[in-house]
Ligand SMILES: Nc1ncnc2c1ncn2[C@@H]1O[C@H](COP(=O)(O)OP(=O)(O)OP(=O)(O)O)[C@@H](O)[C@H]1O
C-alpha cells in the first residue's frame with residue numbers, strides 16, 4: 148500500500164516526522180526521493196507535490212494521501228477524509244487593498260480576482276450574487292492588486308504577515324484548511340488503511356499529553372484521585388515490597404496541567420512523582 152506525501156515545501160518535514168512517530172520509519176531517509184520503503188513491508192511512500200497528491204489518490208497511484216484540504220478542494224476529486232493531522236493550518240481568504248474600493252464581496256460585481264485556486268474561487272462565487280472574472284496565477288498573488296491585474300485575491304494566509312506587507316485586508320473567509328489524511332473511497336475501510344490511520348491518530352492523541360507515575364499512601368488515595376484531572380480514572384497498582392501502605396498510581400494528563408497537578412498531588416501525600424512523554428496513545 149502506498150502513501151503519497153509532499154516531496155518538499157513546508158508540508159514535507161512535518162508529514163515525514165508524523166509517519167516516523169507513528170512507527171512508519173522511512174528506509175534510507177526521505178531526502179530528495181520520489182519513492183521509499185518503510186519498515187512495514189506492506190507500506191511504501193510516494194513523494195509528490197502537495198497539489199498533485201489528490202489526483203494520485205483518486206487515480207489509485209496511492210491508497211492514502213497526506214496533503215492540505217485546500218488542495219483536495221481545488222482538485223475537486225472525491226476522497227474519504229480520514230483524519231485532521233493538525234499541521235499546515237491556514238485560511239484561504241478573499242482580500243483586497245486596504246484603502247481601495249473593495250470592502251465587501253458585492254463590490255466585486257464587475258471585478259477581477261487573482262488566485263492560485265481558480266476552482267475554489269469559482270465554487271466560492273457560485274453562491275454569491277456577483278461573479279467576477281477569475282484570473283489564475285502561479286504565485287506572488289498578493290502583488291496582483293497593485294499592478295492592475297486584479298481588484299482582489301483569494302489566497303492563503305496564516306500569520307497575516309504577507310497580507311499586511313502588501314497592504315491587503317481580509318474581505319471574507321473562503322476556506323479553513325489544514326493537512327488531512329485522505330484515502331481513495333474504495334479502500335477507506337481496508338484493514339491496512341485503518342491500521343495506518345489508527346497509528347497516525349495515536350501520535351496526535353499523545354501530543355501535549357504526559358504520563359505521571361507516583362506512589363501514594365493507600366489511605367490518601369481518595370485525596371490524590373480528587374486532584375487528578377486525567378483522562379478516565381487513574382491506574383492504581385499494589386507495590387510488591389511496599390508492605391501494603393503505598394500504592395503506585397499512573398495517569399495521563401494534559402501537559403498544561405502537569406505543573407499544578409504535581410503541586411496538588413504532593414499536598415495529597417504523593418511521592419516519587421515521575422513525568423514522562425508519551426509516544427502514542429491508542430484509545
Ligand atoms: N503560510 C502557510 N501556513 C500554513 N500552511 C500553509 C501556508 N502556505 C501554504 N500552506 C499549506 O501548504 C500547502 C502547500 O503549499 P505550497 O504548495 O505553497 O507549498 P510550500 O510548502 O509553500 O512550498 P513552495 O511554495 O515553496 O513550493 C498549501 O496548499 C496549504 O495547505
Ligand SMILES: O=P(O)(O)OC[C@H]1O[C@H](OP(=O)(O)OP(=O)(O)O)[C@H](O)[C@@H]1O
Nearest residue numbers: 286287302303304305306307308309310
Ligand atoms: O500569513 P502568512 O504567514 O504571511 O503566510 C501566507 C503566505 O504563505 C504562503 O506563501 P509561501 O511562504 O508558501 O510562499 P510561496 O508564495 O512561494 O508559496 C502563502 O501563499 C502566502 O503568501
Ligand SMILES: [Mg+2]
Nearest residue numbers: 156157286303
Ligand atoms: Mg507556498
